[in-house]
Amino acid sequence: MLIDSHCHFDFEPFASDPAYYLTLARRAGVGTIVIPSVGERNWLVVKSLCQQFDGLYYALGLHPFFSQEHSQYALSLLSEQLAEVAGTEKKDRKCVAVGECGLDFAIAGANRERQIELLSAQLVLANEYGLPVILHCRKAFPELVSVLKRTPPRAGGVYHGFSGSLPQAEQLIDLGIKIGVGGTITYRRANKTRNTIAALPLTALMLETDAPDMPVSGYQGEPNRPDRLFNIMQSLVEIREESEAEIASATSLTAAELFRILM
Secondary structure (H helix, E strand, O other): EEOOOOOOOOOOOOHHHHHHHHHHHHHEEEEEEEEEEOOOHHHHHHHHHHHHOOOOOEEEEOOHHHHOOOOOOOHHHHHHOOOOHOOOOOOOOOOEEEEEEEEEEOOOOOOOHHHHHHHHHHHHHHHHHHEEEEEEEEEHHHHHHHHHHHOOOOOEEOOOOOOOOOHHHHHHOOEEEEEEHHHHHHOOOOHHHHHHHHHOHHHHHHEEOOOOOOOOOOOOOOOOOHHHHHHHHHHHHHHHOOHHHHHHHHHHHHHHHHOOOOO
16 A cells, blocks of 8 residues: 655645545555645644644744744644654654745745744654654755755654655665655656666655645646545656566555555
């Protein structure tokens, strides 16, 4: 079974009928979904959702795109939440990462210093609780790498929705960060990303949809869905030398090992 390593399954349209969309996903061979959170407003939502359904896991974090929403107490609240679910006494196996966190300098008027502060603090929390990180980055790659070098995530992490160059991917891998492969590779015109993903070690790759965002080719204008992870895997098979079985097995194993999910 495939693992969708990044899906906002608490967003619409999934929130209205999660059982239906889970059924679609499982019919397509997707047995596990990791749900990153975006901030205080949906921490309890993702936790509750994962308690209701098997195969769902979550991460707690402060997304840089929503940094203006995060209160001045956000880091303290995040620390409290992680202590509750990831501490030694009240361990919740469904909490598998810190995130979605990172840097997003593409936002108009982005407060870069605040974003760097939030990311650095979340890396410290991830190390404190022995969790990997789920990273988001737009227009801030050098700065992201700099922060990661200052506070290396000891449990590793994944750079989600990668669409960069081969040297950038290799930098991340050297830092212990896996590469999230999403819908971009389903578009034949995305030569840079397809060539980069084709050249990387298979063991560095994880599949993701970022649903309901990042629609795959042929479904533009529609909300993306976790069952379309199969389309992404098929595109990965097209551009690499390994068989479908090898790719399915390796990408799922990498995600399972990073997030410590029992297969």
